[in-house]
Amino acid sequence: MLGIGTLAKKVFGTPNDRLVKSVRPLVAQINALEPEIEKLDDDGIKAKTIDLQARARDGADLDDLLPEAFATCREAARRAIGLRAFDTQLIGGIFLHRGNIAEMKTGEGKTLVATFPAYLNALSGKGVHIVTVNDYLARRDAEWMSKVFGALGLTTGVVYPQQPEAEKKAAYAADITYATNNELGFDYLRDNMKADLAQLSQRPHNFAIVDEVDSILIDEARTPLIISGPSQDRSELYKAVDTFIPEMVEEHFTLEEKTRNVTFTDEGNDFIEQRLMAAGLLPEGQTLYDPESTTLVHHVTQALKAHKLFQKDKDYIVRDGQIVLIDEFTGRMMSGRRLSDGLHQAIEAKEGANIQPENVTLASVTFQNYFRLYNKLAGMTGTAATEAEEFAEIYGLGVVEIPTNRPVARVDDDDAVYRTAREKFEAIVEEIRKSHETGQPVLVGTTSIEKSEALSSMLQKAGVPHNVLNARQHEKEAQIVADAGKLGAVTIATNMAGRGTDIQLGGNVELKVFEALAADPEAHPDDLRTRIEAEHAEEKQKVLQAGGLFVLATERHESRRIDNQLRGRSGRQGDPGRSSFFLSLEDDLMRIFGSDRLDKMLSRLGMKEGEAIVHPWVNKSLEKAQAKVEGRNFDIRKQLLKFDDVMNDQRKVIFGQRMEIMEATNVAEITRDMRHQVIDDLVETFIPPKSYVDQWDGTGLYAAALEKLGVDVPVGQWIEEEGVDDEVIRERLTKAADELMAKKATDFGTENMRTIEKQLLLQTIDGKWRDHLLKLEHLRSVVGFRGYAQRDPLSEYKNESFQLFEGLLNGLREEVTQKLAMIRPLSEEERRTMMEQMAAQQQAATAGSQPSQSAVASLAEADSTIGSEANPHNPEFDENDRSTWGNPGRNEACPCGSGKKFKHCHGRFA
Structure with a gap:
């Protein structure tokens, strides 16, 4: 019997169904324009773009231009790359234009979908950014889709690391710019460290379409982007501390896997104190509880984390003597990325690698706050519905599930749970061997490099040929993924999130066409496509008969979304397929979230060696555990964002002030106002309001005026004059200081003086902001303890960071005034x-x-x-x-x- 909710959905449809239905008339309008657009020649298509651009400049609403723009873009894509967009792709494009996340299954052609809203929004001339998760995809998509945009008369650019400045500026000035989220964020920070408008790369942030939006805006949003510089070298301290960490036993510390934290027990504290004293690092009579020991405690804690929470070949690999982090969501190496707070150095000490100095933060921003700079934001992914609440709350983005072009024919098996990891992997190898023998391609998902390589060696012993895709094989990625759908192929992949290349049965036709077109640009796309499709049609038929792609997952991830991404690799475009999850009670998720009771129950039921429990109830209980983890992670990210929002408000003020200074041709008024404010503060300090003359500190004011303003004036004589009050002294000091600066302007030359003032202002702001960021980091690290005193850490952080920011502004005025007072031309x-x-x-x-x-x-x-x-x-x-x-x-x-x-x-x- 159907539940009331299910029955209502059958009658009225879901809210998502109604949303999709509401844009069907728009799709009909686009389709009705197709015959008219088809009649245009190639120049006619470009002329259509010029017409649409003129109407957009004249104030026409982009929504009104949408049907013509989409119809024109579809025809340009058909001619340029031989692909005619399905109606479902147009629906996805419409929702992207409206600032939503389009959830589209794998293989539905998201790369092409992005061209429609990108073209429409580029008509305004303000630029559109299409954001991808890695440089390979940015370049590939830019090269592929530039043919479409070129046919429409628009320019395309791609941004990549260590790009020549002139090329980067040209890429950002293009109508459509492809880039990774990292490079966009870093360029934003770099732009706000530059001293000249001509050096800026980015334009104002207009519209961004984020591919793999869940990976970028949720998974990667936990870690801020940081531009840093080296600080003092403490490598010997890291090495010294690392020597005794392996000797620590379970009684010495408590490990919290859920929160990834470690704390010392009393026995641990005694052990550490003894070892630190023996090493000469802790002075006699000093304990770890003394304030002077804070740095040592921090180092030992980070060393313990490095040994107990970070695993080689899972969280990082050692390559060419360097510690290279691995993205837990995509399995990719993150070259150049370093853990902060001394944790990276602790791992380097653990692995005997060269210890690089800790860094001081010069500028930082989170992805949340960077992407909220855009006037309009949209995203695409195969899996976003489970995180819809977070997208709505943090970014104001709705999630719309776009129907597939053809119905999904994949069979999703219930999870199979084994008692031990050994039994599980033996069953996995047997299942892979059976599928390989029938010719069914198998994609095996693992959660770490270590497990993928262990499974690889088991398959080698079983005589099953296979490919391995993980951070070590990063360079061969596209080819391995493209081959994964071939007859009898077995591919082991560490995290399939954001791979960006579809697994097509019989091989990837699009990749072959793309490569063939690159090799022979003169060839006609339709002819090439026909030949390549004929070549692989027979193999595809055999794969279809074998049951399509079989996705076999060796573990459940903390997030349902990551599991769904892996499962979604099978059953693309209506193809048959199958997915199975093989689990054991020793898996991290099962172990952390209470597998003890289940283990006891299975023991009582008398499960035999190699048997698995398979039941829909197991699926439901696992999903509940995953939902709990997702909820906790969302709360962590939300809390982090609340703290970062405090700094973001200050960042906007500083970056805005820098931009104003760079745009100004003359900053003399700013420096004059600063100078006058410093004079007001000096007079108020040494001549307190409503005080008697004998309470005035003339000597102190004289010394301060000489130091801060560079003026040698007889303050003591002024004070002794009849009828002189604080206002008269303020006016005389102001006059003396202004005359001194006017003389400097004459000595240097007015033009030179303006340049010096501008550069001094920018340099001082940057220096003060760097110091401020360090203070905020220290404040963040200690403010959490205020909770023990029943005080809200966030409120405390807001109040104290505001006081620090006030101190920054006061210090900025004083430093700029003092530096300008002291400069002089060289003889x-x-x-x-x-x-x-x-x-x-x-x-x-x-x-x-x-x-x-x-x-x-x-x-x-x-x-x-x-x-x-x-x-x-x-x-x-x-x-x-x-x-x-x-x-x-x-x-x-x-x-x-x-x-x-x-x-x-x-x-x-x-």
Whole structure:
């Protein structure tokens, strides 16, 4: 008997069904325009774009232009790449244009879907970003879809790491820009560290379509993007602490796998104190509870985490002596990414790798706050419904399930639960062997490199040929995935999220056509497609007869969404398929979420060796456990975002202020206001309001005026004059300081003075912001303990971070005023001496020694003619023209010829 809810859905349809139904008339309008658009020649298609652009500029609503734009884009795609979009793809495009997430099953053609809303929104001339999860997909999609956009008369760009600046600017200036989420976020931070508008890469954030939106906006959103610089070297301390961590036993610490945290027991504290004292790291008489021991406790905690919570070949791999992190969701190596707070250094010590210095944060932003910069945001994925609440609450995005072009024919088996991992893997190998013999392709999903390689060796012993796709085989990714649908193929994959290449039965036709077109651009797409389809049609038929792709998962993930992504690889475009999950009571999810009771029950039932329990109830209980984990992770991300929102408000103020300064032709008014505010503060400090003359501190005010304002004025005499009050003294100080700055402007030249003021302002803001970020990090690390005192950590963080921000602004005014008061042009003799020193230091640098920073600091005080001198080692290098810098890596030698690494030289300002 049907439940009331199920019965109502059958009669009225689900809210999602009604949403999809509401856009059917729009699809009918697009289809009705098809015959008219088909009659246009290639120039006619481009002329249509020009017409639509003119109407958009004249104020026409993009919604009104949608039917014509979509019909034009569909015809351009048919001609350029031989693909005519299905009606369901148009529906997906409509919901993307409306700022939603389109949940589309694997194989429904999301790459093509994105072209429709991208084309429509690019008509405004404000640019559209299409965001992918890795550089390979960004380049592949840009190259493939640029044919479509080119046929429409639009430009396409692609952004990638270590791209030449001129090329990057051109990519961002294009109508459609393909890029990874990481590169977009880093470019945003880099832009807000630059000192000149001409150096900025990005335009204002208009519209972004995020592919694999769940992976980017949820999975990766936990970790902020950070641009950092090196701090002091503590490698010896990490090595010393690491020596005794392996000796710690279970009685010494408590391990919380759910929260990924470790704490020491009393026995552990005693053990650590003894070992630290023996190593000479903890002074006699000092305990771990003393405030002076905070840093040591932090180091030991991070070392313990490195040993107990981070596993080699699961969380990271060692490659060329470097610790390379692995993305737990995609299984990819994250080269260049480092764990913060000394954790990466602790892992380096554990593995005997070269320990790199900890970094100081120069700028940071979370993906949540970066993507909320866009005026409109949309996303595509195969699995978003389970996280619909988070998308709505954090990003204001609705999730719409787009119907498949053909009904899904995949058979989803109930989970099979074995008592031990050994029994489970033996059953998996047997199941793979059977399917391989029938010719059915098998995709095996694992959760770590270690498990994928263990299963690979078991299959080798069983004589089953197979491919392995994990972080180690990252380079062969597209080919391995493309071959996974071939007859009898067995592919072991570590996390299939965001792979971006469909597994098509008999082989990937699109990839073959794409490669053939790249090899022979003159060939007609339709002819190539016909030939390639004929070649693999026979093999596809055999695969279909064998039952289509069999997805076999070796474990349940914490998130249902990741499981659904793996399962969704089978049964694309109405193909037959099958999915099975093989589990054991020793799996992480089962173990952490109470498999003890189930184990006892199975023992009582008398389960035999190799037997599995298979029942829909098991599926439901597992889904409930997964839903709990998802809910907890959402709460963690929400809490993190609340803290980051506090910093984000401050970040917007600072970045906005920087932009105003860069856009201004004359910042003299800003520096004057700062100077006058400093004078007001000085007078208020040394001549308190409503105080008597004998309470005034004339000596202190004189010294402060000399130090902060650079003026030598007789404050003591002023105070002794009859009828002088604080207002008169304020006016005299202001007049003296303004006259001093007017004289400097004359000495330097007005134009030079304006440049100096602007550069000083930007440099000081950047320095203060860096210090502020460090203070906020420290505040975040301790504010959680306020909860023990019944105080809300978030409220405490808001209040104290606001006070710190006020201190930043006050310090900024004082520092800028003081620096401007102290600068002076160099005399001819000083300038000559300076140039000789710099030449000598650069010679020393090429011989392997480091030049001192004093010359650079002094040069900042000289007039701007010195800064434009050609570099004696690389005459083509011009530090004011980034196009002469080339494209050095951060660890390569700086092109200026200083002998330093780029990141320690001109790369600091890049």
